[in-house]
Amino acid sequence: MTASAAHLLGNYLATPQKDAGRSHLLFVALNEGRGMKQTVEQRRAYMAGLLLLTTALACSGRSTNGENAGGSAGTSNFAGAGGSGAGNAGGASGGSTTSSGGSNDNPLGGSAGSVASGGSTIGGAGEGNDAGGEASGGSAGEGPADAVRFLLLEPPAPPSTPEGLMPDDERNLSTSYCCASADASVIVGSSTYVFPRFSDKPSGELTRAFIWREKTGLKDLGSISDPHQGFVASITPAYLTADGSRVLGSYLLGEAGPGGSEPVWSTHLGGFFVWSEAQGYTRIGPPNVADSGYITGYSADAKTVLGQVQSGSDAWADFLWTEADGFSWLKDLVGWPGEGRAISLSRDGSSILGIAGESGFRWRKAGFQWLGTVGIWPVCRPEVMSADGAVIAGVCQNGSQPPITFRWTEAAGMAAIDVNSPVQILPAAITDQGDVLVGSEVRAGGPLQHGLLQGFAFWQSGGNMQQTVSGADVESTYLLASHGLTPDGSAAIGARLSNIRRSGDFQWTKTGGMRDLPPLNATDQVYALGQSKDGRIVAGSSGPNAVLWDAAGARDIAADLRSASVDQKGWALSLARGVISARSLITHGSASKSVPNSTTPEERVWIAWLHAR
Numbered sequence: 001m002t003a004s005a006a007h008l009l010g011n012y013l014a015t016p017q018k019d020a021g022r023s024h025l026l027f028v029a030l031n032e033g034r035g036m037k038q039t040v041e042q043r044r045a046y047m048a049g050l051l052l053l054t055t056a057l058a059c060s061g062r063s064t065n066g067e068n069a070g071g072s073a074g075t076s077n078f079a080g081a082g083g084s085g086a087g088n089a090g091g092a093s094g095g096s097t098t099s100s101g102g103s104n105d106n107p108l109g110g111s112a113g114s115v116a117s118g119g120s121t122i123g124g125a126g127e128g129n130d131a132g133g134e135a136s137g138g139s140a141g142e143g144p145a146d147a148v149r150f151l152l153l154e155p156p157a158p159p160s161t162p163e164g165l166m167p168d169d170e171r172n173l174s175t176s177y178c179c180a181s182a183d184a185s186v187i188v189g190s191s192t193y194v195f196p197r198f199s200d201k202p203s204g205e206l207t208r209a210f211i212w213r214e215k216t217g218l219k220d221l222g223s224i225s226d227p228h229q230g231f232v233a234s235i236t237p238a239y240l241t242a243d244g245s246r247v248l249g250s251y252l253l254g255e256a257g258p259g260g261s262e263p264v265w266s267t268h269l270g271g272f273f274v275w276s277e278a279q280g281y282t283r284i285g286p287p288n289v290a291d292s293g294y295i296t297g298y299s300a301d302a303k304t305v306l307g308q309v310q311s312g313s314d315a316w317a318d319f320l321w322t323e324a325d326g327f328s329w330l331k332d333l334v335g336w337p338g339e340g341r342a343i344s345l346s347r348d349g350s351s352i353l354g355i356a357g358e359s360g361f362r363w364r365k366a367g368f369q370w371l372g373t374v375g376i377w378p379v380c381r382p383e384v385m386s387a388d389g390a391v392i393a394g395v396c397q398n399g400s401q402p403p404i405t406f407r408w409t410e411a412a413g414m415a416a417i418d419v420n421s422p423v424q425i426l427p428a429a430i431t432d433q434g435d436v437l438v439g440s441e442v443r444a445g446g447p448l449q450h451g452l453l454q455g456f457a458f459w460q461s462g463g464n465m466q467q468t469v470s471g472a473d474v475e476s477t478y479l480l481a482s483h484g485l486t487p488d489g490s491a492a493i494g495a496r497l498s499n500i501r502r503s504g505d506f507q508w509t510k511t512g513g514m515r516d517l518p519p520l521n522a523t524d525q526v527y528a529l530g531q532s533k534d535g536r537i538v539a540g541s542s543g544p545n546a547v548l549w550d551a552a553g554a555r556d557i558a559a560d561l562r563s564a565s566v567d568q569k570g571w572a573l574s575l576a577r578g579v580i581s582a583r584s585l586i587t588h589g590s591a592s593k594s595v596p597n598s599t600t601p602e603e604r605v606w607i608a609w610l611h612a613r
Contacts, residue, residue: 187213333363
């Protein structure tokens with residue numbers, strides 16, 4: 001697949017589409033990459049679009065927010081073009097949601113004035129009932145620890161447009177998730193309001209961010225004070241720290257303009273932000289107006305942010321923001337190489353992994369360091385980095401020679417993991433400690449002898465690199481989901497493509513090996529969207545249903561709620577985005593419901609407390 005095809009696919013997957021159109025354009029975008037085997041360079045371009053499959057293909061009609069923040073220029077209904085988006089690698093273009101190499105912990109979202117039904121007392125404005133009862137209020141409250149509960153997050157009161165227009169009550173007001181804290185007691189998301197058309201004013205959508213806390217309920221985060229005095233059309237969170245204290249995201253500015261027979265709204269990137277309870281919104285850049293931009297990485301505490309912006313025909317420009325030093329262009333950093341391009345940011349925010357020409361490097365405020373090469377392999381590209389930036393892994397190449405997997409450490413420098421191993425890995429993920437790698441197996445061959453990619457391979461410090469699949473499955477393309485590797489490297493989830501078509505999603509574990517996740521019904525398409533930290537439970541969807549997978553197979557969440565006499569009030573649970581497994585299960589995701597006089601269903605965010613089985 002060429003880079004242009006991957007760019008088309010990335011933009012397409014990040015843009016709301018109906019399912020039929022999505023399938024068709026996916027086929028067109030991938031048509032150039034029919035072969036099951038790909039070179040390393042093709043694979044990088046290929047993954048730039050395909051890593052979005054895990055979430056993007058599971059959604060239809062309306063986009064949902066996920067991993068990384070971004071914005072893109074174009075025309076739309078209010079915030080319909082450009083926006084903060086979801087996914088792993090990808091690019092912003094012409095009014096589509098952007099995405100890039102950062103990712104989200106347990107994404108989820110929702111909104112205010114919560115309605116909860118079933119199983120326990122619900123705090124706030126409502127009183128709890130027995131299982132199956134309903135109460136409304138701002139928090140989930142207290143209740144029996146083993147009760148089956150269900151919480152539906154409702155949109156807060158809508159703001160008005162600059163012209164004083166209010167949303168049409170008969171059109172949909174929806175909530176979409178972004179992220180959840182590590183224990184799912186804090187949720188961040190956005191509320192979208194659909195406005196009608198009056199006179200010469202364009203109709204459109206207005207998006208605002210919110211935070212919901214289990215103990216205190218929902219809070220609308222309000223609007224951002226933009227230094228350019230623009231109208232803030234869309235505020236979209238993209239990341240929430242594990243403790244739920246800081247939110248990272250982006251916002252778009254909108255303005256009315258001519259658009260054929262009727263006016264339309266054009267949008268462009270307003271900037272990126274960090275929000276905290278103590279400080280509210282803090283705009284982190286860029287200094288001037290930009291057409292589009294996205295965040296490529298962030299530290300776990302959201303105090304360091306890496307990203308790119310573009311204006312007009314200018315090239316994309318990399319930036320770094322830190323709470324201590326503010327906004328900087330990477331080209332202005334001491335020691336940054338002239339041709340340097342950022343690949344990723346370490347989870348502790350200390351290190352930027354980059355490449356200049358054919359040489360990899362690590363940049364730190366304390367000093368710059370080239371990674372070097374290995375033996376007869378002169379071209380070594382880094383791919384992944386440990387949480388503290390002390391361990392880096394990637395692939396080295398040398399013409400027709402078989403590629404090798406390298407591992408660089410501060411103590412030992414550059415070294416091949418095992419030059420004689422029959423299995424070499426193009427790393428897709430690394431554990432925080434740098435002791436486990438997963439990715440595709442890379443072999444010699446292909447155009448320009450860059451290497452062919454096959455199957456799904458694994459390496460742990462002290463062991464051998466191993467292919468985890470066998471037979472015809474080796475020819476399939478295995479794509480790791482965003483945050484698809486558990487912290488300890490014991491389990492991974494992702495999508496498997498056969499003959500360029502998604503043939504099912506998988507979970508791999510060190511103890512159980514590779515398995516396809518079974519559908520609820522034989523004809524269902526399956527999507528794995530999250531897993532518990534211990535890898536015991538996978539969350540996702542099977543056909544139109546939100547499901548969990550455990551050792552016993554697929555579990556229909558809505559059916560479990562019905563069996564506990566918990567009423568979902570007509571909402572269809574379509575996706576489970578994440579799950580926390582402890583004595584009981586906490587899972588969360590998206591629900592939809594058809595709306596009178598509208599072809600687009602409303603969406604809500606939900607949380608369910610279930611019994612483990």
